[in-house]
Amino acid sequence: MDNKLIDLQGISKSYGKNLILNNLDLYIKENEFLTLLGPSGCGKTTTLRIIGGFESPDSGKVIFDNQDITDLPPNKRHLNTIFQKYALFTHMTIAENIAFGLKIAKKSKTYIDDKIKYALKLVNLDGFENRMADSLSGGQQQRIAIARAIVNEPKVLLLDEPLGALDLKLRQDMQYELIRLKNELGITFIYVTHDQEEALTMSDTIVVMNQGYIQQMGTPEMIYNEPENAFVADFIGDSNIIASTMIEDEVVEILGAKFKCVDKGFGNNTPVDVVIRPEDVELVEPQMGTIQGLVTHLIFKGVHYEMEVEANGFKWLVQSTKLVPVGTRVGIVVDPFNIQIMNKPESEDEEAVTLDE
Amino acid sequence: MIKHLKRIYMGLVILFLYLPIIVLVVSSFNNSKILGKWDGFTLDWYKELFNNASIMNALKTTLILALMASVIATALGTLASLTINKMKRSTRSVVMSITNIPMLNAEIVTALAFMLLFVGLGISLNFATVLIAHVTFCIPYALLNIYPKVRQMDNNMYEAALDLGASSAQAFFKVTLPEIMPGIMSGFLMSFTMSLDDFIITHFTRGSGIDTLSTKIYTEVRKGIKPEMYALSTLLFVTVFVLLLLINRTPNEEKRRKKLAKGKKSHATLAMGMCIVLIISAVGYISFRDDSNYIGDVYVYNWGEYIDPEVIALFEEETGYKVHYEEFETNEEMYTIIANGARNYDVICPSDYMIEKMIDTDLLAPLDYNAIPNIKNIGSEYMESATGFDPGNRYSVPYCWGTVGICYNTTMIDEEVNSWSILFDEKYSGSILMQASVRDAYCVALSYLGYSINTLDEMQLKEATNLLISQKPLVQAYVIDQVRDKMIKNTAALSVIYSGEAIYMQEENPDLEYVVPDEGSNVWIDGWVIPKNSENKEAALAWINFMCDPNIALMNFNEITYSTPNIAARDLIEDEYIRNSQIAFPGESVLSRCEVYNYLGKDGDALYDGYWTKVGTAASE
Numbered sequence: 013m014d015n016k017l018i019d020l021q022g023i024s025k026s027y028g029k030n031l032i033l034n035n036l037d038l039y040i041k042e043n044e045f046l047t048l049l050g051p052s053g054c055g056k057t058t059t060l061r062i063i064g065g066f067e068s069p070d071s072g073k074v075i076f077d078n079q080d081i082t083d084l085p086p087n088k089r090h091l092n093t094i095f096q097k098y099a100l101f102t103h104m105t106i107a108e109n110i111a112f113g114l115k116i117a118k119k120s121k122t123y124i125d126d127k128i129k130y131a132l133k134l135v136n137l138d139g140f141e142n143r144m145a146d147s148l149s150g151g152q153q154q155r156i157a158i159a160r161a162i163v164n165e166p167k168v169l170l171l172d173e174p175l176g177a178l179d180l181k182l183r184q185d186m187q188y189e190l191i192r193l194k195n196e197l198g199i200t201f202i203y204v205t206h207d208q209e210e211a212l213t214m215s216d217t218i219v220v221m222n223q224g225y226i227q228q229m230g231t232p233e234m235i236y237n238e239p240e241n242a243f244v245a246d247f248i249g250d251s252n253i254i255a256s257t258m259i260e261d262e263v264v265e266i267l268g269a270k271f272k273c274v275d276k277g278f279g280n281n282t283p284v285d286v287v288i289r290p291e292d293v294e295l296v297e298p299q300m301g302t303i304q305g306l307v308t309h310l311i312f313k314g315v316h317y318e319m320e321v322e323a324n325g326f327k328w329l330v331q332s333t334k335l336v337p338v339g340t341r342v343g344i345v346v347d348p349f350n351i352q353i354m355n356k357p358e359s360e361d362e363e364a365v366t367l368d369e
Numbered sequence: 370m371i372k373h374l375k376r377i378y379m380g381l382v383i384l385f386l387y388l389p390i391i392v393l394v395v396s397s398f399n400n401s402k403i404l405g406k407w408d409g410f411t412l413d414w415y416k417e418l419f420n421n422a423s424i425m426n427a428l429k430t431t432l433i434l435a436l437m438a439s440v441i442a443t444a445l446g447t448l449a450s451l452t453i454n455k456m457k458r459s460t461r462s463v464v465m466s467i468t469n470i471p472m473l474n475a476e477i478v479t480a481l482a483f484m485l486l487f488v489g490l491g492i493s494l495n496f497a498t499v500l501i502a503h504v505t506f507c508i509p510y511a512l513l514n515i516y517p518k519v520r521q522m523d524n525n526m527y528e529a530a531l532d533l534g535a536s537s538a539q540a541f542f543k544v545t546l547p548e549i550m551p552g553i554m555s556g557f558l559m560s561f562t563m564s565l566d567d568f569i570i571t572h573f574t575r576g577s578g579i580d581t582l583s584t585k586i587y588t589e590v591r592k593g594i595k596p597e598m599y600a601l602s603t604l605l606f607v608t609v610f611v612l613l614l615l616i617n618r619t620p621n622e623e624k625r626r627k628k629l630a631k632g633k634k635s636h637a638t639l640a641m642g643m644c645i646v647l648i649i650s651a652v653g654y655i656s657f658r659d660d661s662n663y664i665g666d667v668y669v670y671n672w673g674e675y676i677d678p679e680v681i682a683l684f685e686e687e688t689g690y691k692v693h694y695e696e697f698e699t700n701e702e703m704y705t706i707i708a709n710g711a712r713n714y715d716v717i718c719p720s721d722y723m724i725e726k727m728i729d730t731d732l733l734a735p736l737d738y739n740a741i742p743n744i745k746n747i748g749s750e751y752m753e754s755a756t757g758f759d760p761g762n763r764y765s766v767p768y769c770w771g772t773v774g775i776c777y778n779t780t781m782i783d784e785e786v787n788s789w790s791i792l793f794d795e796k797y798s799g800s801i802l803m804q805a806s807v808r809d810a811y812c813v814a815l816s817y818l819g820y821s822i823n824t825l826d827e828m829q830l831k832e833a834t835n836l837l838i839s840q841k842p843l844v845q846a847y848v849i850d851q852v853r854d855k856m857i858k859n860t861a862a863l864s865v866i867y868s869g870e871a872i873y874m875q876e877e878n879p880d881l882e883y884v885v886p887d888e889g890s891n892v893w894i895d896g897w898v899i900p901k902n903s904e905n906k907e908a909a910l911a912w913i914n915f916m917c918d919p920n921i922a923l924m925n926f927n928e929i930t931y932s933t934p935n936i937a938a939r940d941l942i943e944d945e946y947i948r949n950s951q952i953a954f955p956g957e958s959v960l961s962r963c964e965v966y967n968y969l970g971k972d973g974d975a976l977y978d979g980y981w982t983k984v985g986t987a988a989s990e
């Protein structure tokens with residue numbers, strides 16, 4: 013598991029004047045489900061295409077299994093790609109689609125037939141051999157695309173927003189399906205998405221990217237609970253991000269009130285950003301709160317209520333299973349463990365960008 | 370009620386669209402040659418069609434041309450579509466509009482532009498020039514069908530193929546090409562159809578001896594009633610109709626395939642395959658019929674309907690030369706082609722004054738009489754007359770001669786006809802046919818006014834011009850070859866015509882009579898000449914010698930009924946009435962009042978043309 017299967021070293025890529033990737037370093041371990049997450053234009057798809065061999069980097073190296081494959085064409089790489097729009101060959105039947113790579117590799121007919129059967133069973137589409145590709149639904153087509161890729165026994169499967177074209181319910185089903193497949197096949201998945209929920213659900217490791225840089229890399233829990241900067245915090249889930257001052261170790265002043273926290277080493281009276289997840293904001297009786305505010309909005313969201321509380325000039329986003337009617341005066345408390353302190357961004361690149369998707 | 374009205378309306382629209390075609394198709398099965406007169410069902414015209422070597426040759430040319438043009442255009446269109454698809458959006462739309470313009474451009478403009486380009490580059494028109502032109506106008510149609518298929522294709526498909534281990538070539542041939550194949554096929558069929566039924570561009574860019582079905586139909590039909598051509602047109606229509614059905618079927622075919630099982634090649638593929646097999650076998654069959662004693666080619670340029678087709682076959686059989694036979698309608702049309710060097714011919718049959726002009730402009734090669742022993746059969750009086758335009762008989766051998774006169778229908782004209790004046794008589798307004806050529810028209814007017822038909826006197830010409838303009842309202846039509854049909858079918862009462870036509874017309878319609886007016890007229894001689902740039906002069910001389918053979922001259926006389934200068938042939942004429950006919954061989958009294966046309970020189974030509982244009986553009990009230 014610690015083996016670096018793919019190692020990207022100092023990858024840069026630009027299209028004309030647009031710098032897409034800037035000196036990117038990234039490694040992927042064997043048997044890992046790694047997700048490249050970020051808004052469109054962040055460089056995640058380009059990274060994937062460089063691994064797949066469809067783009068070549070302006071500088072840097074792609075190491076695969078300890079071999080430099082930077083200049084190797086896609087058909088010589090032991091990895092397969094699942095494209096967003098499936099890219100099934102519409103002039104072929106499902107069986108012919110799945111057999112494509114095997115026929116190129118000159119496998120025997122019996123081997124190919126067995127593989128087709130096996131792959132269709134794996135993606136729960138047995139008996140679809142003779143259907144034409146575009147007679148299938150989007151989800152079915154996506155599974156065929158996966159079947160077509162995995163029969164070639166790649167070491168790595170590259171998935172480029174594979175669920176992007178599916179509707180919500182189907183997308184959720186397919187997420188579980190993909191996890192199951194990965195576990196059954198035991199191969200490495202590199203997954204590209206802009207959907208943070210998808211990333212959190214499936215990945216072993218998430219790489220959050222923005223404007224050609226890696227913003228943070230870690231497990232879903234780390235990314236969610238301890239975002240390293242405002243961009244990550246904003247991009248992953250809803251957050252209250254508040255400009256604050258670190259008074260001393262374990263004490264932060266938020267909107268004029270002192271909160272206890274667990275972070276140390278920021279120095280005294282240092283300006284920082286504080287991230288508090290909406291589900292971590294507790295509403296209590298006014299006199300019990302660290303600060304006080306007024307409930308101004310209330311929406312029922314199914315699992316919980318979502319409220320907006322105006323306190324000390326900031327509109328707090330609050331999620332709670334308990335209903336607090338609009339107009340109620342409340343107090344706000346936050347568990348010290350749930351206060352995430354971040355350094356102020358040093359470069360522009362770390363600034364949160366407006367998401368266009 | 371409304372529903373019925375809608376149906377009736379729809380029916381009318383369809384009728385309106387297809388009525389002309391229906392008339393054509395029905396005519397092709399009509400036993401009678403006369404339009405609008407049903408005389409029983411027959412397949413004779415179709416039989417004649419398939420037995421006609423020149424039509425079969427045109428069919429071969431058409432198929433080879435269409436096949437080559439559409440294959441090349443489709444290949445280029447496919448590559449272009451793939452490239453255009455890779456362009457930036459802005460460039461792409463510009464390129465697409467540029468490629469679409471030729472489709473909307475007036476065909477005549479494209480045709481003319483091509484001709485100018487080739488002639489300007491000094492390329493004489495030949496098969497390659499037609500092919501280039503066809504490829505060019507087919508490309509937009511190929512693009513129109515192929516490009517949307519390329520656009521439709523998932524861009525990742527090619528990458529997916531690479532990803533699965535295919536090399537670039539494998540990815541292209543196994544994935545990209547099959548994916549856009551339906552587009553390529555309809556592009557091919559569309560190009561094929563366009564090339565198949567093109568007329569204008571072919572007409573302007575074809576070289577001598579090259580006829581496609583449409584140019585063949587054109588040359589044949591303008592000469593008169595040709596029910597075989599109705600049959601041919603019907604077949605052409607049916608072919609194009611079937612091809613278009615195939616093209617339109619393709620999309621449905623795909624839908625059907627989606628639902629159905631694997632491995633079935635679409636009907637369109639099948640159809641295209643069949644199409645190609647059919648063409649190759651047809652071409653092979655036609656080529657196979659070609660004679661085996663071939664020793665060379667000869668390109669003949671003659672007046673329309675001016676030879677017994679049997680004679681051409683005999684010549685080929687006897688000499689081994691393959692004849693490429695083409696026809697012109699007026700001396701002026703022929704002159705333009707030769708003087709431009711647009712097409713090369715080996716032997717031509719112009720009229721007297723035109724021969725003089727061609728000698729004058731150094732377009733002709735002197736004849737080697739050693740190669741024309743049959744010259745002895747030509748009457749010395751005709752050789753003598755010919756010196757009027759060809760001093761010393763150096764360049765031409767007389768082929769036919771005759772007079773210009775009036776042909777009239779005795780059932781429509783009660784009075785005796787002996788003067789040109791009857792053509793200016795308002796009584797016969799609307800039933801007069803005039804010749805559409807400048808010299809013949811002025812021959813009528815100048816003779817009537819008592820002037821020389823070669824006059825260069827401006828006053829006399831002005832007078833003649835005014836006379837012709839004043840005559841315009843009375844004239845039913847200015848025609849050339851159609852005179853025959855119109856007179857035979859009683860649709861006109863009076864016409865200006867060559868004596869040779871009159872004999873043929875009398876045979877078809879005994880009510881017709883021919884007269885050379887007392888005021889005098891034109892006596893003309895057409896003769897064989899060899900252009901200077903001929904590449905097959907030996908063959909051309911063999912042709913001329915063959916034409917002077919008495920039996921051949923007789924065959925031609927029997928077929929075309931123009932007077933022959935061949936004394937030996939005249940003696941062979943069986944029909945005593947014709948042998949002594951005043952129309953075919955007028956006496957001295959008639960000839961003495963007739964004049965030959967002389968070449969008027971450049972300025973003279975321009976003068977006549979200028980006045981003739983005035984006649985043409987004058988408003989007829």
